[in-house]
Structure formats: C-alpha cells, structure tokens
Amino acid sequence: MFENLLEKAITAALLAGNAILNIYEQDFAVQYKDDHSPLTEADLFAHQKIVETLGDEFPILSEESSEIPFSERKNWKEFWLIDPLDGTKEFVKKNGEFTVNIAFIKHGNPLLGVVYVPVTKKLFWGIENQGSFQITVEHPLTFSVNDLLAKAQSINNNQLPDTFTIVASRSHCSIETETFINDCKEKHGNTHLVSAGSSLKLCMVAERKAQVYPRLAPTMEWDTAAAHAVAKYAGCKVYDFHTHQELQYNKENLLNPWFVVELS
Numbered sequence: 001m002f003e004n005l006l007e008k009a010i011t012a013a014l015l016a017g018n019a020i021l022n023i024y025e026q027d028f029a030v031q032y033k034d035d036h037s038p039l040t041e042a043d044l045f046a047h048q049k050i051v052e053t054l055g056d057e058f059p060i061l062s063e064e065s066s067e068i069p070f071s072e073r074k075n076w077k078e079f080w081l082i083d084p085l086d087g088t089k090e091f092v093k094k095n096g097e098f099t100v101n102i103a104f105i106k107h108g109n110p111l112l113g114v115v116y117v118p119v120t121k122k123l124f125w126g127i128e129n130q131g132s133f134q135i136t137v138e139h140p141l142t143f144s145v146n147d148l149l150a151k152a153q154s155i156n157n158n159q160l161p162d163t164f165t166i167v168a169s170r171s172h173c174s175i176e177t178e179t180f181i182n183d184c185k186e187k188h189g190n191t192h193l194v195s196a197g198s199s200l201k202l203c204m205v206a207e208r209k210a211q212v213y214p215r216l217a218p219t220m221e222w223d224t225a226a227a228h229a230v231a232k233y234a235g236c237k238v239y240d241f242h243t244h245q246e247l248q249y250n251k252e253n254l255l256n257p258w259f260v261v262e263l264s
Helices: 002-026 041-054 088-093 147-151 175-188 200-206 221-232
Strands: 030-032 038-040 060-062 077-084 099-106 109-117 122-127 131-136 164-169 191-196 212-215 238-240 261-264
Touching: 002 077, 002 109, 002 122, 002 147, 030 175, 038 041, 038 088, 041 060, 041 077, 041 099, 041 200, 060 088, 060 212, 060 221, 077 088, 077 221, 099 221, 109 200, 109 221, 122 200, 122 221, 131 221, 131 238, 164 175, 175 191, 175 212, 200 212, 200 221, 200 238, 221 238
Parallel strands: 060 077, 164 191, 164 212
Antiparallel strands: 030 038, 077 099, 099 109, 109 122, 122 131, 212 261, 238 261
C-alpha cells in the first residue's frame, strides 16, 4: 500500500512543482486572503495538479480547501494533507525557498510525507518503518519514480555540524523564539543561527544541517505534516513546545501549537 501512496505523492509533488515554476519564471499577480497572507495562481494550479494526481481513494485536506467542516473531517481515519505551495511569501520574494508538501495521515499521525523544492529540484520523503531519503531530480519533466526510489540517499545517518546550529524562520521570528535561541547559546556556548523559509526548516534538522528548529509562532497543519514525516522517520522529534507530545493532525482547530523539531 505504502509504495503506491508514495509513488502517487512523489508524482503529484513533481507535477505541482513544474506548474509552480512555470508561473514563478513569469510576472504574476498576488492576491491577499482575509488573514492578509498572499495567494497566487501558482497555489491554485499546484492544488489542482495534486488533487488530480492523488485521485479520490482518500479524502484530501488542502490549504486551498480548508473550509471542510470538522463534522465531516472527524470521521476521516486516513486522508491526504497537502500544502500545494508552502512559503508563498518566499515565492513572491523570488528567493526560491518554497516547497510542495504532501502527507498521508492515519489516526492523526503522518505515516508518509513528501517535500519538493521546485527551484533546487531537491526531493525529500519520509515513510514509516523505512526512514527518510533525499534526491535531486535531474529531469523533473521526464522523471521515473522507480529510478528516483532506487537512487535516493538515506538521510538518517548524515553528519551533524560541529557547531550547535539552530534554524529559524526567515519570515516569522517571535520574541519567544529569540528567548529560545538565547537559552541555546547559554547551554551550548558557541552556536550558529541559520534562516530558511517554508518546510525547509524541518528538513534541515532531518538532514542534520541543524540540531534544532523552534517554531514558537503560528503555523497550520498543512504547513508541517509532510516535513514532520521526513523529520520523524529520520530520527527526529516534532513536539508541542508546552506538552512535549508529538504534533497531531486533523484537529478541530487546524492551527498547530508552538512546536520544536530536534534530533531524538
């Protein structure tokens, strides 16, 4: 079952990434939602590509279809949770730090997650009982999923940086995050701080480019689910800052609690 789901998720992520790049390389209009977050036609085209590719075997919850009521969602045991374009602010700034995120959720837990970075063509995935992997997709317009699966490299045993490294949001940094960073400096002495956009921050901890990522600011479930799987199956913890319990998905309120990603 997982092999079929993974193949669908990878295919959907790459097709969405291609659609996003077609718009990214041109002039595009930016609209703003009620919460003042940006929305572009790339978000909508990517959503359409993903939904078409995943099919209707399982329900799909997307940032672009988040109005589905909890009275319907609460009965979902298994479903897809997607963010067609995570990091729209980075997309608008044209700094390349945006991703396509596709996760498969069962009983509130991410069993599979695919994260694709269209500009760098870097593809990550994590899957229960198998681990987490990455590969640069050399031919994203004519890819073979079987070749990608065969050539991908495990990230579970990557080498950590010598200096304690903290990754933080490029677009959102709260006072609480600054306090967390200062506490790390006191505990570990010499530390290095790096910034990144979108779900790349979770992936950076997963691939051992940083030891910790604190997110003490608002995020939504679709922002984190796919990269949560990549981090989890690479040996990291993704937990509620206050309760230390693992993040759960398909809550009545789709807002995530503050959380931390770190190596177990």
